[in-house]
Amino acid sequence: MNILMVVTSHDKLGDTGEKTGFWLEELAAPYYVFRDAGAKVTIASPRGGMPPVDPKSNLPENETEATLRFKSDQAAQDDLAHSTRLREVSVNDYDAIFLPGGHGPLWDLAVDMDCITLIGAFAKADKPVGAVCHAPATLGDVKGKDNDFMVKGKRVTGFTNAEEEAVGLTDVVPFLLEDRLKERGAQFRHGGNWAPYVEVDGTLVTGQNPASSAPAAEALLKVLAAR
Template identity: 35%
Template structure:
């Protein structure tokens, strides 16, 4: 059985504010739903381990989100995430970073997770991320000293979407700008539209609407 490693944030607020945050549930649950449908296993991990903060758990009309959140085995995983220090990345076929603002404050600069992801990618592994998830790509440095994204086209949550969402003044940094400075190319479409880019074994999605498609791209790559 193929298996995906899912690192999530331990940071429970939006930047340095007291606004409840963490991982945005639909960006995790919609990909998990695609993995489940294709009999692909997954483990949820975090830097510190333990219960991972989620928000967006009560979105009306999102039946997939409700279904996955209501699954007992999923709840066991999200409430007992494995510390990254206990993870053997060689056991996994792909890494997926869901979004949410929380990871801008930890995974976006964590060298331990970045080193693990670099090793995984250089061994032929797949990396996928959606919305703010691509922030976790920023510190990934390959063995040749180059950033993973230095020669890649990527997408992620846009400046316009931050403005629309009312978070532009509270985020630790603007992800679009950070990726534009470090990636070969940052691309985007109109706010809130589905948009996914695959560049070699790297898949990125722009926003929550892109989560399901990121899951589909991931499954397709895993089948190759």
């Protein structure tokens, strides 16, 4: 199995003067779910090279077994530091795509045409597409086989309006993920704040929040196995 993981290159949290990026747990946990299952994992980002890690995801209170393992794993660190430039990636080289969240994707991946086109190519090839937390924002403008929005009529989840309000960023983010997906015709579903929750609809797998990152990756592997 060859699995592509796409992370943000954006590091500014709106006009707050604070930094953002990808959420480390949402990269690390799926990375090891895939690696431990025998998959080859490639990390890509819009700019290539070292993507920005959300500094809050590196705080002690947000450390997990997966993040600690990732930070002490030189091979994983090299994979991250030398992320492939997104425009150089071909759908033909991978069996599935998985996008970790963090707030960064709301500013770049959600509107990045290389990302939107690539996800669409995976969808049209019936290859699994996975996204967790804020990364389902990348699905909003993707067109499916019928040239309608990919998420229209699909069961999806992602970081909820309630969770965004709880972290105090409702008025900072460029749009609310839950609202955007509903506007595109998705059947948005969710669990409680911060609780693991995953939706699988065909080859589309989405997770609600950081706690959902490993379960979403496991669900994507099941979709792959069923193919």
